Amino acid sequence: MLRILYLAHDLADPAxxxxxxxxxxxxxxxxxAGFRRGGKSGAAINDVAPIDLGTTEDARFLQRAGAVAKACYRLRQSLKGVERPDLIIxxxxxxxxxARRAVAVMGGDVPIVYECLDIHRLLLRSDWLGRVMRAAEAGLGRTARLLVTSSPAFIENYFRPLSGIDAPILLLENKVLELHDDRPSAPQPRxxxxxxxxRIGWFGALRCxxxxxxxxRFSRAMEGQVEVVIRGRPAYAELKDFDTFMRGEPFMTFRGAYRNPEDLAEIYDEVQFCWAIDFYEEGLNSAWLLPNRLYEGCRYGTVPIAISGTETxxxxxxxxxGLVLADATVDNxxxxxxxxxxxxxxxxxxxxAGQGTGPWAAGRRDCEALVRRLTQVAGAPRPTRRLRTPAQTTAMEADLND
Structure with missing residues (x-):
């Protein structure tokens, strides 16, 4: 059995x-093992009790950098009693x-897999700070045996032209996880x-x-002909007045958090359309991602709404x-x-519904295929790779901007 040490940035993240x-x-x-984000504790997952590495805060880069430094310093004690893994994700x-510190603490050459499902805006800056961040990523990831990401646009727009990571890439979509034989039945129109x-559902990480x-503004303009149902975890660093804002909305309701995947069938059954638009990092990460809600909504038969020019x-x-807006305006x-x-x-x-569940859901066989791929990575000899030089990276940036 493959032994994996999974290092998570947010233990409470449903993903x-x-x-x-x-x-x-x-x-x-x-x-x-991982961080608590904003004081939220991470519950045990299927009898796996997480190792707490400390607390980080949304939108506070320096605080998070300090928390990482502190966690690295204390890592030997944090991982005391943990069996040496075959692989670190x-x-x-x-x-x-x-992960790099964990390899040093545990000894030997434990392979590292870098799972990057969002491209932080600091990595995409064209100034000195962006170059420093990309150089840091390249340095930390120079021994990574595999890069896992969730959208072809991340590969096309960042990892191939800009990132210094030189590792094989595995595209792993954000599909709904369905592990039981009693999986929800095929969706019905409502x-x-x-x-x-x-009704339009906006579910998941609420940060936009x-x-x-x-x-x-749209729901008010429709005067009750369209309602918006919101569920998930508001990012209060971005939406500080979210609770007060929602109390004043006549045609929008917030119904709190939900369990993923256990509650998905129930919550999507309440809506006909899925808001699959995100402007949080407009033109960059938001234009490139394929969000969880896209797969969830399609799995349960809701019609996705996207905006032109995005990967979605x-x-x-x-x-x-689905429906694609030329521009996201109230009038449109x-x-x-x-x-x-x-x-x-x-x-x-x-x-x-006619496409079945395959494009939207991952079952046990998909999970077994992923672990087989990771097992191959764990057992493969360490490759010899050439790290991209700053000059090469600068040249690639110029090509991208032409």
Whole structure:
């Protein structure tokens, strides 16, 4: 059985829980260690009690850097009694630094896998700070045996032209995890009853101020013909007034957090459309990602809404599903929803449902395939790689900007 030390940037992140469950389903033994974000504690995941490395805060880079330094200093004590793993997975850049320290603490040549599912805006700056950050990533990742990411656009726009990471790349989409034989049945269309509104669901990590404001103005403009249902974890560093804001909204409701994947069928069954737009890092990470809510929504038959020029729009256009806005404005949304009737909705629903669950959900066989790939990485001899020089990276930046 493959022994994995999984280093997580946020122990309370539902995506971390999903990854641990998936690795276990693939027949790996997982030890979990990581940070608490904003004081939220990480609960045990399928009997795996996490090792607490300290607390970090959203949108506070220097605080997080200090927490990483402190965790590295204390790591020998933190990992005391932990059996030497066959492989270390570092989720995000800050955990890559801790992974390097863990290898030194545990001795030997433990392979490191770098899992990067978001490209932080500091890595994309064109000034000296951006160059320093990319150099740090390249230095910390020079011994990584595998890079795991979730969107082709991350590879095309960052890892190949800009990043100094020189490792094989595994594309691992953010699919819904379905491990049990009693998985939810195929979704059914849910047209609103006479007099009821269409409902848009915005679920997951809630961090986009522009989306919140846009949905507020749009729902008010529709005067009750469209309602917005919000669920998940608000990022209060970005949405400081979220609770007060929501109390004043006549056509938007916030229904709190939910369990992923246990509650997905229930919450998506309440809506017909899924807000798959994100402006948090507009034009950069937000344009390149394929969000969890895209896969979740399609798995449960909700019609995704995307904005032109993004990887999400390219993805749903390639599958001939969903709605793509030329520009995310109130007028465009009002025009779009003024033309949608039950027949149009049912046709769009049928296009999604007709593709089955395969494009949107990962089962036990997918988990086993992932662990087999990781086992190959753990057993392979350490490759000899040439780290990109600063001059090469600068040249690639110039090519990208031409």
């Amino acid at each position: 971390v829980r999903r990854r641990v469950l998936g690795l276990q389903a693939g027949n790996a033994s997982v030890t979990l 570092a989720r995000n850049l800050e955990m890559l630094a801790i 047209c609103p009853e006479a007099g009821e509104p269409w 101020r522009k989306s919140l404001d846009l949905l507020s 729009a390219r993805y749903i256009a390639g599958r001939d599903i 949304l009002v025009e779009l929803f003024s033309t949608i009737d039950q027949e149009d909705y049912l046709e769009r629903f049928a296009r999604i």
